[in-house]
Amino acid sequence: MSLGLEAQQLRKTYGSRVAVDGVSLSLAPGQLLALLGPNGAGKSTTIGMVCGLTAPDAGSVAIGGHTLAQDRNAYQRRIGLVPQEIALFEDLPAQANVELFGALYGLSRAQQRERAAEVLARVGLLDRAGDKPSTFSGGMKRRLNIACALVHGPDVLLLDEPTAGVDPQSRNAIFDTLEGLKREGKALLYTTHYMEEAERLADAIVIVDHGRVVAQGTLTQLLAQLPAAQQLQIDLDGPPALPPLATLPGVKRVQAFDARLVLGVDDLEVAPAVLQALAAQGRRVKHLSSGRASLEDVFLHLTGRTLRDGASA
Ligand SMILES: Nc1ncnc2c1ncn2[C@@H]1O[C@H](COP(=O)(O)OP(=O)(O)OP(=O)(O)O)[C@@H](O)[C@H]1O
Numbered sequence: 001m002s003l004g005l006e007a008q009q010l011r012k013t014y015g016s017r018v019a020v021d022g023v024s025l026s027l028a029p030g031q032l033l034a035l036l037g038p039n040g041a042g043k044s045t046t047i048g049m050v051c052g053l054t055a056p057d058a059g060s061v062a063i064g065g066h067t068l069a070q071d072r073n074a075y076q077r078r079i080g081l082v083p084q085e086i087a088l089f090e091d092l093p094a095q096a097n098v099e100l101f102g103a104l105y106g107l108s109r110a111q112q113r114e115r116a117a118e119v120l121a122r123v124g125l126l127d128r129a130g131d132k133p134s135t136f137s138g139g140m141k142r143r144l145n146i147a148c149a150l151v152h153g154p155d156v157l158l159l160d161e162p163t164a165g166v167d168p169q170s171r172n173a174i175f176d177t178l179e180g181l182k183r184e185g186k187a188l189l190y191t192t193h194y195m196e197e198a199e200r201l202a203d204a205i206v207i208v209d210h211g212r213v214v215a216q217g218t219l220t221q222l223l224a225q226l227p228a229a230q231q232l233q234i235d236l237d238g239p240p241a242l243p244p245l246a247t248l249p250g251v252k253r254v255q256a257f258d259a260r261l262v263l264g265v266d267d268l269e270v271a272p273a274v275l276q277a278l279a280a281q282g283r284r285v286k287h288l289s290s291g292r293a294s295l296e297d298v299f300l301h302l303t304g305r306t307l308r309d310g311a312s313a
Contacts, residue, residue: 002029002185003064003078003155010049010059019045021211032178032188034202036195036295038307042211043191044084047160050189051081063156077105080149084160086141088133094120095129098147105152119147124173139170146177156187163197175201193307195295207299214302222298228252228264231297232271235260235287244277255300262300
């Protein structure tokens with residue numbers, strides 16, 4: 001039976017900087033929980049505390065009710081870590097890299113060989129088992145790193161921005177691997193600042209900013225927090241005057257980022273009136289796009305900043 005992960009009130013400070021400020025997470029077997037937030041929000045620090053590499057100032061973590069504090073070895077055997085920085089021996093063949101991780105977890109020689117072949121197949125690298133990572137693309141190295149994290153058969157897999165610097169083909173291969181792991185009942189904690197990935201993969205999403213949880217739930221639950229279901233994004237030739245737009249019927253929310261306007265609207269039919277109002281202000285529209293609200297809008301709504309531009313430093 002696979003086991004889930006519980007983290008309670010994790011907190012970590014570095015000097016006067018609070019990196020993580022009371023983060024709690026609950027992750028069931030067979031689920032992917034996305035920890036979403038801008039650069040510096042505290043995602044990697046949270047992962048570090050969950051896997052036992054970073055000592056928390058406060059809080060606790062447990063897998064299947066067994067805490068890290070009670071039995072560090074047993075806890076860590078249940079976890080596989082895919083760190084943000086690729087960690088491989090470039091001059092050892094892929095298979096030997098995976099076997100080495102197996103050896104570190106105490107697998108026998110026969111188990112190392114058998115499990116390495118299994119996990120290399122799982123990430124689509126079995127045909128490259130004899131090749132060195134130094135000959136691999138960035139995406140293939142990431143996939144090999146995932147294989148290394150899986151070799152000892154963990155219940156919980158921690159993935160810290162596993163698609164950073166990855167080509168689209170490898171990204172899709174990684175997503176397929178993760179879907180397969182979920183079907184097997186593994187619990188996956190996945191940090192990203194790409195809201196598209198959280199939207200696509202996650203069963204539940206925790207949005208963090210400045211070390212704190214600002215929202216959590218399923219995608220549907222998070223989107224339901226927004227005042228408007230649709231959005232218009234308008235790029236102008238200069239900063240707009242906002243009040244005339246905010247008072248238009250059907251416009252629920254107006255936010256401006258320099259020359260970009262983001263409007264939350266009930267219905268896209270309000271677009272012509274918005275364009276007319278901008279024309280009346282003497283503004284030229286350079287680009288207009290529309291779509292359903294996204295996690296980006298949820299973050300914007302909660303913090304007043306965008307995920308991409310909103311570094312938490
Ligand atoms: N070892 C450290 N010493 C001092 N400050 C640190 C250390 N590790 C992290 N921090 C600080 O803690 C905060 C959270 O950093 P963290 O790496 O956890 O964020 P993140 O959400 O993972 O960001 P990114 O998406 O850029 O990886 C940042 O302000 C960072 O500068």
